[in-house]
Amino acid sequence: MDIELLKTFVEVVKTRHFGRAAENLYVTQSAVSFRIRQLEQSLGVDLFIRQRNNIQLTAPGERLLPHAKMILTGMQRAKVDVALANSTHKQLTLAGTANIWDAFLQFGIHKVVAAMPGISLVAEIKTQQESTRLLLERTLDLAVLFDPPKVDDLIAKSIHDLAIIPVSTNQCSDTSAFFGNQYVYVDWGTAFSLWHAKHFKENSPPYFRTSTGRIALDLIVQCGGSTFIPEALAAQMIDSGILHHITIVPSSSREIFMVYHKDNEQVEQIKMLVNLLHQIR
Incomplete structure (x- = not known):
């Protein structure tokens, strides 16, 4: 499936407007419409209910959205991984809710970066539900959460x-x-x-x-x-x-928790990051 079609689909969902999606993607509105038609034809379903100034997802569109986001996230991570393949750097992806970034992570993320020079860190704002899903899908290494999910495959460590x-x-x-x-x-x-x-x-x-x-x-x-x-x-x-x-x-x-998948291959780097976050005051 063409990645550009999925990018366009997600952008239309975000803006709820073909014109604004076109502006954000630096293409024409007709190009956006054509891409959405291509995607709908390839899947054999309508993805949007098109009304004037009111674009809504259909049921198939709702089902496609999380898959499209997962594919785009995976592709972005693959690009970074390939770029790092010839270097000594490893990559860790870290997510926290908006509240945790405001109240906790912003006060210590610079210390984490300084203390881990061999790590390429990707830091994002994610909701609790999205972080849990990405951890289980193995496209996120660590999540910083107030209420850790009670899932057998995930390990939660209290850090603050x-x-x-x-x-x-x-x-x-x-x-x-x-x-x-x-x-x-x-x-x-x-x-x-x-x-x-x-x-x-x-x-x-x-x-x-x-x-x-x-x-x-x-x-x-x-x-x-x-x-x-x-x-x-x-x-x-x-x-x-x-x-x-x-x-x-x-x-x-x-209480703030660091959560990661029990089978994560970068467990040593994760433990180092947990210790560093535990020192934030």
Whole structure:
């Protein structure tokens, strides 16, 4: 199957627009339409429901999407592997969720790179579900996650306890004031959700919810408010007086895990990387 057809298919899915897909691929809109027709003809199915300004995937299109992404990822990795074949470098692919990059990995990835000069590191943002799938497909070497999957083929190592503290743009005298000050709820994973429900079920519901700590932090700085945020991410703003650590409200923490496939051939490099990430503070 032509890789360019799959690239075009994934780009149309991402943009939901043939014209914008054409711009991103540096081809004409007619070329995009022709490629999609070629792909549909080769598979014998319609991949999109074409409506004006509303392009949706058909059921076969939904089924094709994860396979197309896997093929494109595999091809990209193959190109890198071939390019490294004549060098002494090895390649490791590392993925973390957006929250883990913001709150943890960004503070130590430079140390990892400096300490592993013989490794070509590929670092990406992936969701928990996508990381698990790629680990099982053996197209991802390591994933850094809050909630490690309970799968026999995957090994999970605890590498860090992330302190998550209550912060606010106002000085809050009690818990009610904290939650009443435009509280922003961040989804820090299953364990945090259970802890939050247990301790604060009587308080006012949040006026804003997000899955990303960076969004919450930017929002309360711009508009005022309260949220739970990793201490490392809020430290400078607390020191400068932009935010206040509300100590009267309980703090939480999240355990961070490094996950890899038990049959990964680069186990020595993985163990080295686990040790390096364990040193991030």
